Amino acid sequence: MPHSVQELLARRVPGYSLEQPFYTDQSIFELDLENIHYKEWLFAIPACEIAKAGDYVIYEVGAYSVVIVRGNDQVVRAFHNSCRHRGSVLCKTKKGRNPRLVCPYHQWTYDLDGKLLWARDMGPDFDNSKFGLSPVHCRVIHGLVYICLAENAPDIEPFAKAAERYLAPHDLENSKVAFESTIIEKANWKLVWENNRECYHCGGNHPSLCRTFPEDARAIGSTSDGVVASVLDDHVARCEAVGAPSAYQMADSGEWRLVRVPLLGEAESYTLDTKAAVSLPNSNIPFKNAGSLLKFHYPSTWNHFLSDHALVFRVTPISPMETEVVTKWLVHKDAVEGRDYDLKRLTEVWLATNAEDKEVVENNQRGIATPAYKVGPYSEIHEAGVAQFGNWYAKTLLDRLTQTRLIAAE
Template sequence: MLTESEIRSELAARQENFSLSNALYCDPGVFQTDLEQVWYREWLFAVPACELPKPGAYATMQVGAYPVVVIRGKDMRIRAFHNVCRHRGQKLCAHANGSTPNLVCPYHQWTYDLEGKLIFARDMGEGFDASAYGLKKVHCIDLGGVVYICLAEVPPPIADLAKTASSYLTPSGLSDAKVAFSSTIVEKGNWKLVMENNRECYHCGGSHPSLCRSYSDDPRRTAISGPDAANPEITNHWKRCEAASLPSRFIAGPRLQWRLMRMPLLDGAESFTMSTKAAVTKRMGTIPFNDAGSVLFYHYPNSWNHFLPDHAITFRMLPISPTETEVTTNWLVHKDAVEGVDYDLKALTEVWLATNDEDRRVVEENQKGILSPAYEPGPYSTIQEEGVIQFVDWYCATMTDRLAPKPAMAAE
């Protein structure tokens, strides 16, 4: 296992515009440091808010060593807590999701209300102060229908992202959506390989025949610093959408940690379907036409998303081990859309189910190759893999900043 000083050396030795070393993808010490310096400190996408439609609805997630439960309270506010009983540490909620009037520990039945207050603890004797044993809170915010959490004691600023995301996502009416289908897979690859694979379409033509019916693999359309402003197809699309009160233009956060823009699909396509037509007849929110394209929204370290006129697709990535990553995909439709009437589930999900499995295979073979003693970092294409370069630069800069030696205290 590499030490922090050895990790700093690996980061410093990386050649510009080249992939990372074997150790930075595979070493257990690097993985633990990734957890501590990235995953335990950044805002993470947790769930679409509509996955928790009523008080008591909850979802769980495992972030490294931390089990977390996200739950909607009686006041309809969504909160997050460490999924750990304050009695003897039992996990409160063992299932991925569910609904409950209160959070009850299965071990000794300590009971917490939906706001995390301890309301029942049997036979604890005189002097026991229940108010001192509420659930430990996790920072939680709803960004216009997508819920984020942060495990840090003091989370990084999120006001700019919250304002921007809410503006871009409000037309999709996510508060009036529901989860039509959910899929969770485990990819046998490092989390950085999963994100790298998502950040380019260099591989799309050879790997994703279904997706390429509607999504262009032209890097000029999805350039990390914004699409070609001289491309009339894109600029005219933005003007048309903005005239219909749909925020569209490229916007990004510091170090491009997050980005939003509304992108037209390929050749007038309406949705990610085999027919390229809308999968759902009942549109989302206030979007007035089927060919409004997709709002592309990514946020490092763990999410990329598509918000289309007929449905939305959210993607959440969580690290499991140095060479395993969990990817959860949710397909959202209007809450009043009826399966078999307003949409066919196969038509809705088949493109991204296939694409996710194709990506899984790509990542797993990529990981196998990097584990080989023959592997050495190779050059990225500055034309096709600009997004990968930017992500790896963000990762390296973030880790370098956070692992920088602390200045020694001056002697008095």
């Protein structure tokens, strides 16, 4: 790479796409991991996925493997998936349920709160209390589990406070995963995010989604001038009148945003017939056409919370040109497939949308990887969200690199 990352960031033109190395270079990918994904709070799973004591899920991020487990005290905790004896992986399967966490190598046995319970033949002076599992910062925010791999986690309280308030009408703790989809997009994680942050491409690529989701950036508050459509103002007022927080709110840093937006016309959910997909809803909003609460939190998640069900997405970088996208459909825990919802009807719109996004993002990656690629301008009308993501990314990476350099110079 002929220029340093700092030089590339310094000459970046706001409102334009990033230069090629940000989407293709291995060293920048590693800097992204070290300075963003290993430092920020990451959405991991919905807490309802580990509903009972001993339920666990493994989340892998770059070089890290994290086990997220519900304890006998019902507290959700996270630990590095590595035995404190000689480092073996503790949990080999992606998810499961165990009354204890037992290392498969030498059977060191840990309680669900991470304490070492048993280690065979370690001598009379061995102190179990010194060899508990290494904890990972973990926070459950209204049924959504976030982790942070950093030694000192950034302050999540402003986001947690806002998210708890906006999510209050949605009973995520008493939900279940009705369906889960995992796809690998052969593209850089930033391209996955850039595609998500605009609907400029929707009309030409998402026929199913466009039956219900508004393409107009003004209808979802994603504008460069702050001007929004009256339909959004009216919808926010209607929802807030029944106690559902809805007004556009974004962090000063740009890392997260919350807004409840209307769907098209009288649409109730992301279905082909525009009607609710689940007859037993997991929200208490008193009308079906409450639209969708849109929530994102960089760098790992965007979400849709509707009156009848919820969709949570997780974005995890794999390599400079590979990204895992996991989608989970959450319905009320007592909803019965075949009676309260039809699985195909519930999932078909976003399964199609994900496949369509995969294609356009991979096409974008292939074009960027060619020697002919040059940075291009974003639409001020439709792509303010993409510009906002680029600004957040560039500032976050530059600040972290500068901080690291200052510490190294001390």
